[in-house]
Amino acid sequence: MSTAEETDGDSAPWAEVTPEAARRLLVAAVDAFAERGYHATTTRDIAGRAGMSPAALYIHYRTKEELLHRISRIGHDRALFVLEAAADGGGTAAERLAEAVRSFVRWHAERHTTARVVQYELDALGEEHRAEIVELRRRSDAVVRRIIGEGVRAGEFDVPDVPGTTLAVLSLCIDVARWFNAQGSRTPDEVGELYADLVLRMVAAKR
Amino acid sequence: MSTAEETDGDSAPWAEVTPEAARRLLVAAVDAFAERGYHATTTRDIAGRAGMSPAALYIHYRTKEELLHRISRIGHDRALFVLEAAADGGGTAAERLAEAVRSFVRWHAERHTTARVVQYELDALGEEHRAEIVELRRRSDAVVRRIIGEGVRAGEFDVPDVPGTTLAVLSLCIDVARWFNAQGSRTPDEVGELYADLVLRMVAAKR
Known part of the structure; x- marks a missing residue:
């Protein structure tokens, strides 16, 4: 509910993604891919941005x-x-x-x-x-x-x-x-x- | 003179870049950045694509x-x-x-x-x-x-x-x-x- 992109009465970004940990990881992935590109981003980077461990990421996304x-x-x-x-x-x-x-x-x-x-x-x-x-x-x-x-x-x-x-x-x-x-x-x-x-x-x- | 992009009577891509080694490195950099993104590309990747050593790259481009x-x-x-x-x-x-x-x-x-x-x-x-x-x-x-x-x-x-x-x-x-x-x-x-x-x-x- 906190990304910089949320600008109006539209539903919260990625509200359709549950549970909350999976949603946070997705928001983190968008930011990382946008900033550095897909190929320069690791799952470790994404987990770190979401304040989670790489192992926690793999519970929600295999790759x-x-x-x-x-x-x-x-x-x-x-x-x-x-x-x-x-x-x-x-x-x-x-x-x-x-x-x-x-x-x-x-x-x-x-x-x-x-x-x-x-x-x-x-x-x-x-x-x-x-x-x-x-x-x-x-x-x-x-x-x-x-x-x-x-x-x-x-x-x-x-x-x-x-x-x-x-x-x-x-x-x-x-x-x-x-x-x-x-x-x-x-x-x-x-x-x-x-x-x-x-x-x-x-x-x-x-x- | 050989990149896939050259499609018509336009002058050869990057013909303004000399010497030839510097031009080849630039063509290689364009292809690498387009394929993998800037941040995922290393100068080693670029030199390799141009068939040159990293040391040869640094003669023409510092970074x-x-x-x-x-x-x-x-x-x-x-x-x-x-x-x-x-x-x-x-x-x-x-x-x-x-x-x-x-x-x-x-x-x-x-x-x-x-x-x-x-x-x-x-x-x-x-x-x-x-x-x-x-x-x-x-x-x-x-x-x-x-x-x-x-x-x-x-x-x-x-x-x-x-x-x-x-x-x-x-x-x-x-x-x-x-x-x-x-x-x-x-x-x-x-x-x-x-x-x-x-x-x-x-x-x-x-x-």
């Missing part, structure tokens, strides 16, 4: 890769959840696309340390875990592509290249995790509003 | 940080150069903005391994080197902001938030380095064309 997989899985599940909630939320395609961008951007701004680990350490996952995460990313992509496609068919949007525009929209939102600074001049909500407007321009939404 | 700084400096100089060339290239603001996006995207696609190291390992630079790189980034930002501002003043663009839109345009282009795959379905030129069109939409360019 360092299992920690990365857990972080990546929860991060991707959450990202897919916010996109699906926006897509199924009702309203015009423009309203749903704007809401998808706002909530996806907010997630990447508020949880930027987690998002960086999730985005930049994909190659460190084992083959099976990587395939599972790639499938979640494919589903996130499909949600956004569906909203844009619906807008085009309804005559609301003018988009010559729907897959390419989908890729660009998601990329724009994901990169917020790289540059966002909690001490910077824009709040996560402000970035979300700016980006929702820019994305509606990208699809030439009739307003 | 690992000096290698990262050299990579980051050349990468940022090159990025600023392509943006300035486009900005000063003549034509309308829309033509110059489109060309800036095309060439900036091409650079991040063709040199994606280098660009990832340059973008993700900024925090590993020493204080003085980091300040120098931040200044180069500030200048790249200013180039794009200037083109957008000129378009707004000329009545070519409609942009409510010029600094925010500048940030988003650069972020969109930079993130190409994260997702671009040389085996993927789009060439660097095709991504550049797509993105130039999307950015002209973001600024509501009159066409």
